[in-house]
Amino acid sequence: MAEVLPREVLICTIARLLDGVRHVAVGASSPIPAAGAMLLRAMKEAGGAVGPRISILGSVEHNFFTNGSAELFDCAGQGRIDAFFLGGGQIDGFGNVNLVGAGDYPRSSVRWPGSFGSAYLYFVVPRVILFREEHTPRVFVEKVDFISAPGVSPEGVFRSGGPVALLTGKGLFRFDKTRPGFELESVHPGHDLAEIKQATGFRFEHDAAPQQTALPDRATLDLLRGRVFDELAETYPEFAAQMRRDLGTVDA
């Protein structure tokens, strides 16, 4: 088995989480989710199948929209976007996301940019993947200070979408909307359950000895380091270059 970079594990995990989607939208400053989507597309096409459509928001080259910045939301409302990624200054154990600020609203002690489209997309995109590399108690809190978008909705509230998973720099959680709450599915190489418990401000379900996050096989890794990093370099040149520098270190 070749050595695999931590971010390669994340990218390959995202590709797995996206399996089956027809159309995934990715933020303009989200190279890891974009790489995951591109890897899935490359794998599908290598197998002779049709890969997912990837819309990269804010990119001029990968902008397939022609109706202004409202089109993404219209498109999601029409059920044409199967997957989307959300981060958050805070994420809590109920899947609530806070993109607005820490402390008492409105005079937040720390102000983040704002909710963007989360208060809509979280409701209507079937497969929302929560993604935040930083895995610390200040991010993963018991209860968010401000709900930009709630993890679950009461019976009777129109909701065709929501969170399915939470991917961090340390592990992968599945979201169970019936409880509601997270369950640790796997731990990334180099991390362990005790560390994750300490770094997580909310309670979560887990096996006594959680499995390790699956690593990519050689073919997948070749696709990623070849075609996918080439494609990635068009939109995220600095990220692709950094990945290749890091790989150079690995190979050396």
Place this chain on the structure above:
Amino acid sequence: MAEVLPREVLICTIARLLDGVRHVAVGASSPIPAAGAMLLRAMKEAGGAVGPRISILGSVEHNFFTNGSAELFDCAGQGRIDAFFLGGGQIDGFGNVNLVGAGDYPRSSVRWPGSFGSAYLYFVVPRVILFREEHTPRVFVEKVDFISAPGVSPEGVFRSGGPVALLTGKGLFRFDKTRPGFELESVHPGHDLAEIKQATGFRFEHDAAPQQTALPDRATLDLLRGRVFDELAETYPEFAAQMRRDLGTVDA
């Protein structure tokens, strides 16, 4: 005074009715209203003022819209269209307009095309001019068989627009929305009150001896027969040619 064609009287009357509007929309198959709007524009510009903007619907050359066929209605809803024309298979004494059909709906004995945008525009365009050359009891009825668009609305119903006048081949009526009903303002040359009463299926107010519809002066007539017919010929070539043929007969 030069001899004036009946349709020239109509065109000049329309120009008067439109005085003061900034933007008038005209149907693609409405040469007389279009000519009235063009005449007003020519008169304003001859006096050094700014003439009204004229949108001719369905015309490629005079289509100032770029957002599809919804834009006219959006534009009207924004309060950007000051005047519009409506015809009708039937028009009654309350200003109700029927563009759908005669007889029992839905299996109308005579079916007309349909209501088009009337059920909206009649409510939101401040100065709607009802225009129908045919002045007969089958058009001007006591009560329309189907209300495509009502002349007045009850208190409390949002309504920023409605009918201000009814122009026919025989005369000009003003609409009084407080009564509600029509008042004969003037009779076109060659017609009289008794004839109009006989040709009108609804009751209307009138002076004992109504005045004659004002005729255009020489300068107006020159503008109409020169610049306006030239402009008109671009969009309504057959109508403009017919008018010029008729004028040839007059001159001869």
Place this chain on the structure above:
Amino acid sequence: MVLSEPRAMAKHIEPGMRVALPVDYAGVSMAMTRPIIEHGAGDLDLVCVPTGGLQVDQLVGAGLVRTVETSAVSLGEAGGAPRFNAAVKDGAVRLKDATCPAIHAGLMAAQKGSPFMPLRGLIGTDLLRHRDDWRVIDNPLADGGDPIVLIPAIKPDVTIFHVPIADRFGNVWIGRRRELAAMAYASRTVLVTVERIVEESLLADEMSAAGVLPALYVTAVARAPKGAWPYGLWGEYPADSAEIARYAKAARTTDGFSAYMAQAQMEPA
């Protein structure tokens, strides 16, 4: 997106489907009319965006239509739509008489993923009285009163239209006829005929991209030169009013209609 041809595309239409068709001057795919009739799926619920003409009259004349939702049906200068008017008189089609902005509002609701859109006007009309799918509520943002009509989302199964250009990626150039985009956004299946198909992506430069409906919304494209005829196509060719008048005259009777429809589809070269 699949590159197809009109007969194959007609097979997307199944009995009982809701089919959206554009107004005369926006780009009617007349090239699809006979393939649809040959294919024969009936009980169609037509949505005219926002009015109908020749194509609607021919589909009604062929007996494929169950309801017509429209703001008007006519042949323009050539007069009333003969088969439609006959079907109305016979009660052979059910009418959902509307007004142009109500059709646009229903499509906009579908585009936005909303159950309805509000629309001013309409109150006091017989249109509203005959539409049990439209609802009047008091504007919840007013202090009381202020009735307003809610138009439910119109979600066509299929949208069919004709435009000048597609690229080989399935992007189609609709120019400023943005109601075609609205129809596509609202629809599950979108079938497009075009004058020509180009190699380069229409999204590659901003000037052409501005008028593009992206492939994301397009199910299949077929080449059909003069595919709007006898209607015209903006920027391409004018309407053939003599031919429309010839149809209007022929279709006054069912026999005349059948004879007309039995003729070759396309304009003689």
Place this chain on the structure above:
Amino acid sequence: MVLSEPRAMAKHIEPGMRVALPVDYAGVSMAMTRPIIEHGAGDLDLVCVPTGGLQVDQLVGAGLVRTVETSAVSLGEAGGAPRFNAAVKDGAVRLKDATCPAIHAGLMAAQKGSPFMPLRGLIGTDLLRHRDDWRVIDNPLADGGDPIVLIPAIKPDVTIFHVPIADRFGNVWIGRRRELAAMAYASRTVLVTVERIVEESLLADEMSAAGVLPALYVTAVARAPKGAWPYGLWGEYPADSAEIARYAKAARTTDGFSAYMAQAQMEPA
């Protein structure tokens, strides 16, 4: 439409007006920022469509802003918006935190002449809890229940943006940035800066017409080459991220902000 210049256009802005500004990449008229600050009309209610950045931060920093309605404010890769964030912490601006499609819905309501638009989502968010202008009703078209949010119409007094081209008739080419059209439709006054002004009408051919906002909606146009700088302009030039980062660093303090703003407006040639 009046051919104007930025300082003259800034005079359209009066104290207390509601001003709509586009998102970073859609065409921000940075060329108008300093003229607006010099003109000095304050108590502005900004509407970011749907998010804000440099221009919003500078107007807030200059003390001209009363409220900010937005889905986000940031300098992108350069980090948080320093003057905005400071004003939030000080309580110097009132926030109307929104979500992107709610801003679009409010503008669409104004475009349609409707008092509101419905929007899915939002229920259970703290955004909704803090917006007393948004209203939750039970969907009148459902059989009961089904709560849905109504967003009231957003009617800006003024909309300001920058695009590549205007013609001498006042038509402006917005390409596929159709939110600029939505803003204009909804607004009373529309001020546009452009890279260049052309002689021929942009409506004269269908290809360019497809991306045009017609003069009907445009109050005044001014030429301002590189008028989006340091933001980029689609199809014209990329963003100058070094300059944005330079601003982000300078504006961490009020003094640094003042010093930055006192510099010449335009990029050195």
